[in-house]
Structure formats: structure tokens, C-alpha cells
Amino acid sequence: MKHDVLVVGAGSIGERHTRCFLQTGRAAVAVCEPRADRLAALAAAYPLAATYSCWEQVPFSAGQVVVVATPAPLHEPMATRALAAGCHVLVEKPLTLDVAAAERLQAAAERAPGVSGTAYVYRSLALVAALKARLEAGEIGPVRHVLGVMGQEFPRYRPAYAEVYYRDQATGGGAIQDALTHSVNLVQWCLGLETHVCCQADHLVLPWVTVEDTVALTLRRSGVFLVSLTLNQFQKNNDLQLDFAGERGTLRLDLRTQRLGLNRGEEWEWSDPYPAERDTPFIRQAHHFLDAVEGQRAFACSIAEGVETVRTITAALESWRTGRVVEVRP
Template identity: 30%
Template structure:
């Protein structure tokens, strides 16, 4: 076990994910009994005025305007990367080579080659490197994974997963970095599809072996801030079939054009002995059908995942008092700090999942989906 009692955090990025991660770093030591304490050393952004304001608002002790300066600081041991995908590889690899631990938002990179380089750097560094697939830390999904591993639904036969949003339905919505391939890599596929691909791997323990996909861009030009328009160079929606190891099959949908759906992630697993289903808009609940029960008693049971015996919940409120979206980030911070304290090579470091190798595995699936959509054939992984 490490003798380090404090980990200095340096975060790159001050927008949506930066705010969510900051909330977690502020909260985690006040909720969980941690083996090491986090210290919010510095946040980094390109615009000095905005970064200074973010540091004050989000609770950081200082700020930098160059991520290289952040990495070089002796008081920073963990670099938290919350930037667009086109900078993930450069920042994360530099941090790993400097001997830092790294938390990098999903998807891990914009290309398989970048993800391979990041995973290789993580293995060589020997520090803890985590991909931020935060939904793994939703207690209901963590319980779902435990139930699958315990054989409660038997062998998985079908996976049905969809992640539906509607924030691009209006064609007048402005062009942002998320709609430009040079920054985001892909559109709904990487932004939303990465989550359901990772959730499938996490929940089932199965790997994707082949995919057949289509993608579509419904609005190809959007307004820019200067009064003109710019090209949308990523997908608006991605749909694909998948074959999984062990003979299971799956259907997957990711879109930012599902009118009325704000953040609708749903995943259902059908097995030989039962079914489990999760809906992010009811994130404290699981649906469970136990196929071994007598026919007269058959049906779905609603499990309210708020008991102290459920994953992560012993630190929170009495049963029935619900948790929200932000709590998963706090759980992620706890697991990362626990892994750092245990040591990157220690078997107790399992909380570091999803590793950079997990992030690479997801990136390979995303690449196969894009390839299949481009040539209209099944793509084998």
C-alpha cells in the first residue's frame, strides 16, 4: 500500500465536464473515507480571464493557461483531462511520461492509432490511467454488473442499448466543436455510442466481434458565430447490429435527433435465466425479471437501488433518498484515488476500471462501426 497521503489534482478543461469533475473532487473527501486525500491544485484553460473565473467558481487553488505548465508542476500528481478529443492523446501521453496518474474523459481518443499510443504509454508509465466512462459508477448499473456476474440472468443472449438526445433537432443550433470531425472525431457515435459500447462490455464481460452499421447526418450546415455557416462533418445518428463473444447479439442506437429525449440511455440484457434493464432517466432503479420463478409469479420486479448494501451507497443517504447524475463522478473519483493508493500494479487496483485498454477496446468498436457504415458491409473486429 502506498504511503502517499495526498494527491494533487491538475485539471485541463473548464466547461461541462470540467464542472462535473470539479464537483466530484470537491465532494469525494467529504463523503468517503479515502486512503489518500485529493487536493485541487490547479485548473487549466486557454483564456486567462475565463480560467481564473472558473478556478474561483469551481474551487481550484490556482490556474494555468498552458497544460504543459500544469503537467510540469511538482504539486500535481494526477492530471484530469476534460478537453475535446483532439487533444486527449497529446496531453495524456505527456502526463504519463512525466510520471503522473491520468483520468481522461471518453471517448479516449479520436482515432484507434491515438488510443493505441495512449494505452501503450499507460502500460509503460506504470501509473494509474482511467478512462472516464462515468456511468459505470451509477449504483444501479454497478449492481446490474454484479447480478450478471453472479449468473442471475444466465448466459446473455441479447443486448439492446440506445442513447437518445435531442439537442440538435433545431437546424438553427450553432456549429460547435462537437460537430467537427477534426475536434470530436465523430458525432453521436463517439459522444453517445461510446457509452453504450462500454456499458455493454462492463455489464456482460463480452467483447464485440463484428458490427453492421449505418450513420446519417441530417443537417449538414449550421450557423457560426460570425454570421456565416459551417459544415457539419460528423454523424448525427449511428445505428448498428453487433455480434458479441459467446454467441450473444446486440442492437445499438445513438442519436442527437430523438425529439423529446434529453438524456435517454437505456440498456436491456436478455439471458437464459432472466432479464435486467436500466434507464438513466430512472437512474436509481433496475428492472429484473427472474425467469426461474414459477409462471404464476412471473413478471418484472422494480429494484430501488438505494440500500446501504448496494454499490457506493453506504456513504450516502437513508434508503429511498435518491442520488443524481453528479454522484457517479464522485464515485469515479473515489475509485481512482483508491487505485492510486493501492498502486497501479496491485491487484487491489481494480477500481481503476475503465483502464486505457478499455478505452482502446471501445475505440476499436467505434472505428469498426464507422468503417461498416462507410462501406455497407459487416466489419469484423
């Protein structure tokens, strides 16, 4: 019997969730979207079980899977309503735009009987899972520094970026909340939580918007680790590289080549590729969430972990605005 899945929001990420849950072969997928043209486009492109144009009129049922893929300010009220109805709820990143809303959503998830999670899709990449396993095995000893360098020509991948939520921080836009949040969550998954955040950012290139497109972020846990992440959204090459420097070597994640590198001296030793198309991690994520619903496994990223990433991202924005190092946690 297939799972009853409702995707709320038919923007680019909502469409991807629709397509990828269908690709699992384990879901009958419905979509809720107020824009008639988008709803019609998805209904024409995919074998949908149902369509809804009004969120308030959706007939929830206990045990239903709800994927919240709307702009971030709507995540808390929508997810809370679905959780209260007994649904299993997967919420897109960022979980919310402020810590208080994130904590309220976490409390709602803890009260509810259903499975819940935050859709940080990097955790569903086989490449990232392999990195985490090697770090946990102690292959390079305690990790003391992470250097992340990443960027892409954002308009090539999101041509309508200036017309959607990305154009405004208040709707979850800008490089920090929309893009860098992925790498922050990945590092937190691999290393644990930082205590202090320092951030510089600017709008340097992208036309038609004024939100930041370039970021330099530092995360620190005193005496334990230092993380330096840099990102821009205009460079021509699409790259993400993370170096985890331990006391006995360095592990490098190279997302472009989809390989892991190990360096204990002069030479790099490279793994075989972990091939993944753009939909691959989303299909894996959909499988993982359905597995969690069936009680086969815990979902990769909990709501509580999503809250901690919100805490860090909001601290990064505060640091940028004030020019101060922000203490996030004691």
C-alpha cells in the same frame, strides 16, 4: 493530506471534473485552460489551488493526478507527457480518435509507474454496478441479446453544442464518438468484446451541425451474443434503456427511473431506485480514481479497455462510411 489534482481543459466536462474532485474533500484542484474567460470563470466559481494558461509551462510532479478533459485529438500527447512525468492520469472518453494513437497511449501507460484510466463514467453508477453483479451471478443465465434504446434533446443539456468539439467528427464530435461510446463501453464491460460491427447513421434533425445525430449499431460475437443499440439526440424524452436477454430471463436497466427490472415470464420485478444526481457518478468516479492512486482498488476502466472501445467506435464509423460489416477482432 489532499491529493494534488490538475484538470486540463475547462469546457463543460472539465468543469464537472473540477467540481466533483473538489466534492470528494480529498483533492486540491488546479486547472489548465488557454481561454482566459473560461479560466477566470472557474477561478471565480471554485476554490482552485492554482491556474495555468499554458500547458507547456505546467510544473508536473511525480504522484500528481492529471485529468485530461480536452478535445480527443489532444488526449494522447497530453496524457503521454503527464505519464512520463510520473503522474497518475485519468483520460476522458473517447480515449483517442484512432486505434494507432490509442495503442501508443496504452504502451505509454504500461511503461509508466502511475495509475491510469479511461473516464467512462457509467461504470461509476451504482445502478450499472448492480446490473453487472447480477449478470455475473448468473441470474438470467448466459446473455444472448442486448437491446438498447436511448435518446435525449441534446441542445437542452448542451446549449453550446454547435460551437464546441461536437460539431466535427475530427475533434470527437457526432453521436457515435460522443454519446453512443458510453453504451458500447458499458456493454463490453458486462459481456466482453464483440468480433463484428455494423452501423448505420445519419444527420436528421439537429440544427447548425452536419454530424450524425441518429445511430443504429449492431455488435456481434458469432454464436455468443448480438447487441442492438439505437440512439438519437433530438427526442424530447431523456431515456436510456438496456435489455439484457439471457436464457433464463431478462434484466432491464432503466436510467430514467434508476431501477433494474427482472422478467422471467409475464411480470416485471423492479428493484428499489439507485438514486443519482448528474454529478453523483462523477464524484464516485473521482473517489474511485483516488482510491486506485492510494492502492485501495483497481480503477473501473483501464486504458486498455478504453483502447478496445476506440477499436469498436472506429469500426462503427468505417461500417457507416462503407456500408460493410467490419470485423474488429478475430
